[in-house]
């Protein structure tokens with residue numbers, strides 16, 4: 493019986509304290525809220541702004557804000573889609589250093605990504621470019637141009653490095669989307685997949701070899717073109733490292749370094765070594781320079797992508813690819829990618845940097 497009495501007493505005491513605790517808590521809260529409202533009004537925020545701010549900010553944030561002068565953009569900032577509360581004072585700090593018109597969306601973007609460059613038109617223009625790559629920002633900002641489109645296009649094509657400098661090994665795990673150019677080099681014995689000998693009905697030469705995936709696509713292309721009265725043939729397909737080496741050296745000896753580099757690749761840097769590229773021509777026309785004037789070229793230009801091939805060194809893009817315009821040179825990349833490149837009129841360098849390299 494005694495025990496029972498004690499139990500009742502203790503639980504009563506406990507309830508009393510609990511009630512007192514809750515009351516004190518709410519009193520403090522009410523006091524705090526009232527003082528929050530007052531200090532924000534004092535700084536210069538309107539009743540409406542104060543209501544907004546108190547909905548979205550913590551007491552600590554409000555107290556810190558009260559130490560600063562009135563910020564006219566604050567309620568809009570809180571509505572930004574990418575707003576992160578932990579960055580609140582970094583946004584405010586970043587904005588305080590801008591002395592031009594700016595967009596809050598851009599500020600939020602820069603601060604969230606810890607971009608340390610001060611706000612500038614160049615920075616804004618660059619990040620809004622179609623093929624902007626965040627990891628290349630430093631390279632964009634150091635590139636000597638004021639034209640944002642040119643900056644992004646050129647840096648994505650690695651033009652901030654001289655040709656044949658900063659050379660990397662080609663990442664062959666990218667499969668048929670591997671890149672070979674003046675910055676990316678193949679191992680001496682590399683070629684893609686299995687090489688097959690081309691049938692004479694597709695080849696102006698004899699015994700040419702091509703990677704089977706590219707060959708299957710090329711056969712279909714030639715067969716379909718043939719049905720429409722266009723006679724397309726291979727003039728040069730797979731070339732080994734050794735073959736490319738002697739070809740390049742011959743060009744260099746005959747025409748000099750500059751010419752050789754414009755029209756031929758140094759060994760290890762030729763797409764022909766992959767087995768995924770070939771030079772085409774009309775049936776029985778082996779001179780590459782004839783092709784541009786043929787009806788076959790007109791057909792090829794607008795149909796190659798439907799079979800997975802791209803015109804690899806287009807006219808007007810010589811400064812990006814590093815090669816003269818080669819209407820005869822096609823590279824297999826698969827239908828989907830070829831179609832994208834055809835429709836968007838970009839080079840494989842640009843496609844690779846944006847869609848393949850980082851993934």
Ligand SMILES: [Zn+2]
Nearest residue numbers: 764770771821
């Ligand atoms: Zn070629």
